[in-house]
Amino acid sequence: MDYKSEYLRKLVTADEAVKVVKSGDSVHYGEFVMVSHVLDAALAKRKDELEGVNIRTVTCPFPPQTVLNDPERKHFIYNDWHFSGASRKLHDKNLCNYSSLTYHEGPSFFERGYVPVDVAMIKVTPPDQHGFVNLGTSNSITHALCDAAKVVIAEVNESVPRCMGGSRETLHVSEIDYFVQGDNKPLIQLPATPISEVDKTIAKIILEQINDGACLQLGIGAMPNAVGAMIAQSDLKDLGVHTEMLVDSFVDMYEAGRITGLRKQLDKGKMVYTFAMGTNKLYDFLNNNPVCASYPVSYTNDPDTICQNDNMICINNAIEVDLYGQVASESSGTRQISGTGGQLDYIYGSYKSKGGKGLICLTSTFVDKDGKLRSRIKPTLTPGAIVTVPRSINYYVVTEYGMAMLKGKSTWQRAEALINIAHPDLRDELIKEADANKIWIRSNKRS
Ligand SMILES: CC(=O)SCCNC(=O)CCNC(=O)[C@H](O)C(C)(C)COP(=O)(O)OP(=O)(O)OC[C@H]1O[C@@H](n2cnc3c(N)ncnc32)[C@H](O)[C@@H]1OP(=O)(O)O
Numbered sequence: 001m002d003y004k005s006e007y008l009r010k011l012v013t014a015d016e017a018v019k020v021v022k023s024g025d026s027v028h029y030g031e032f033v034m035v036s037h038v039l040d041a042a043l044a045k046r047k048d049e050l051e052g053v054n055i056r057t058v059t060c061p062f063p064p065q066t067v068l069n070d071p072e073r074k075h076f077i078y079n080d081w082h083f084s085g086a087s088r089k090l091h092d093k094n095l096c097n098y099s100s101l102t103y104h105e106g107p108s109f110f111e112r113g114y115v116p117v118d119v120a121m122i123k124v125t126p127p128d129q130h131g132f133v134n135l136g137t138s139n140s141i142t143h144a145l146c147d148a149a150k151v152v153i154a155e156v157n158e159s160v161p162r163c164m165g166g167s168r169e170t171l172h173v174s175e176i177d178y179f180v181q182g183d184n185k186p187l188i189q190l191p192a193t194p195i196s197e198v199d200k201t202i203a204k205i206i207l208e209q210i211n212d213g214a215c216l217q218l219g220i221g222a223m224p225n226a227v228g229a230m231i232a233q234s235d236l237k238d239l240g241v242h243t244e245m246l247v248d249s250f251v252d253m254y255e256a257g258r259i260t261g262l263r264k265q266l267d268k269g270k271m272v273y274t275f276a277m278g279t280n281k282l283y284d285f286l287n288n289n290p291v292c293a294s295y296p297v298s299y300t301n302d303p304d305t306i307c308q309n310d311n312m313i314c315i316n317n318a319i320e321v322d323l324y325g326q327v328a329s330e331s332s333g334t335r336q337i338s339g340t341g342g343q344l345d346y347i348y349g350s351y352k353s354k355g356g357k358g359l360i361c362l363t364s365t366f367v368d369k370d371g372k373l374r375s376r377i378k379p380t381l382t383p384g385a386i387v388t389v390p391r392s393i394n395y396y397v398v399t400e401y402g403m404a405m406l407k408g409k410s411t412w413q414r415a416e417a418l419i420n421i422a423h424p425d426l427r428d429e430l431i432k433e434a435d436a437n438k439i440w441i442r443s444n445k446r447s
């Protein structure tokens with residue numbers, strides 16, 4: 001059968017398509033800005049017919065209708081592999097659970113059968129002249145998910161950019177069970193968080209670590225974005241991109257002539273990423289643009305792939321770091337904030353890259369709910385905090401007061417290096433605690 005007739009035969013309404021879901025099924029909602037509102041809304045309408053449907057997603061940027069319609073979680077149980085702001089708020093109300101994931105392992109969870117999938121619901125472009133739909137801005141785990149699912153339902157949306165690969169960025173019409181014509185609404189836009197003066201100071205310190213020809217990974221949050229903005233205005237040359245997430249600041253860097261990718265050892269000339277989230281500026285840039293190549297996360301985030309580019313500079317944000325060098329980036333105490341994501345992958349991969357550096361960046365303080373100034377460098381992590389990067393792997397930590405290098409250092413040397421980049425007003429308290437915890441000696445210095 002030619003693909004056009006096959007497509008038309010499989011084209012149904014959203015209400016028809018979601019009838020395949022049964023009580024107790026595992027349903028995967030796709031990822032990031034490629035989650036389908038249309039299929040979620042149709043499934044939510046079936047609430048009273050269904051019980052115990054286990055819904056999974058990755059960083060869904062909106063609260064699904066299925067979850068909002070079922071506050072007792074009798075019909076739908078919602079789980080996210082990496083919390084968005086929306087998932088965080090649902091988790092605060094006990095309506096969303098976190099599933100732990102070291103991001104590069106994601107596709108293998110399906111391949112090894114750890115996460116059975118009855119129904120995959122994704123969003124795609126219309127088929128091209130060869131019968132292939134494109135997975136848009138979320139390559140990530142989506143192909144592996146569809147390979148594993150018993151049934152694949154795809155919302156077709158004309159606003160989805162056709163993002164070139166790489167690999168595994170398409171599915172053929174024959175690999176999808178049902179197509180649903182979507183509303184063609186534009187993808188959700190996530191504008192970058194505003195950049196503060198402190199972010200700019202940290203970005204300046206980071207910029208000193210970046211040389212011409214370096215290969216960049218920028219993590220999520222305001223600070224990596226500040227670095228991107230500053231690079232765009234610098235005179236750095238021939239930068240490469242091998243990153244997990246592509247954000248608007250990469251477009252700025254490319255358009256300013258900073259990125260050529262010509263000094264990359266792997267995927268020369270290509271801006272390699274696994275998912276993209278930002279504004280229409282980014283989505284328009286990605287559409288049919290051969291300078292960008294999306295790959296599954298099992299490729300982009302595998303430390304053995306990351307290290308094949310020399311001079312990998314990986315810049316990631318954190319919530320707190322303790323004096324032992326442990327990094328908590330995904331929770332504040334027991335409050336799940338985001339996820340491990342690719343932070344561990346890139347810190348480890350950067351270390352294996354010749355000339356590479358993995359930088360954990362954070363403002364030295366934050367203001368708590370009672371308006372009190374608190375140090376993010378802490379004697380020990382807040383009880384309940386989840387370690388995202390263990391002390392054995394962590395190496396560079398940057399605040400607005402400088403950079404600490406931890407490799408090869410004893411506990412008292414680490415404590416000293418970290419206290420020296422803590423907020424000056426909060427250093428005495430940290431020294432007292434370090435002393436009490438037997439990680440401070442008489443010769444310890446403070447700058
Ligand atoms: C996509 C990629 O990142 S690539 C690979 C890297 N992956 C990762 O680094 C994953 C882990 N890191 C992260 O998720 C992020 O970098 C973060 C969470 C550390 C920072 O992200 P940002 O968007 O800048 O965080 P932001 O400052 O908006 O804070 C997020 C939430 O954490 C809360 N928070 C932040 N710091 C603290 C703190 N020290 N104590 C308590 N709560 C805190 C904020 O209040 C906010 O909660 P809210 O939404 O209820 O208001």
Ligand SMILES: CCCC(=O)O
Pocket residue numbers: 058059081082103220244339340341342343
């Ligand atoms: C799903 C991964 C997102 C991140 O690494 O932050």
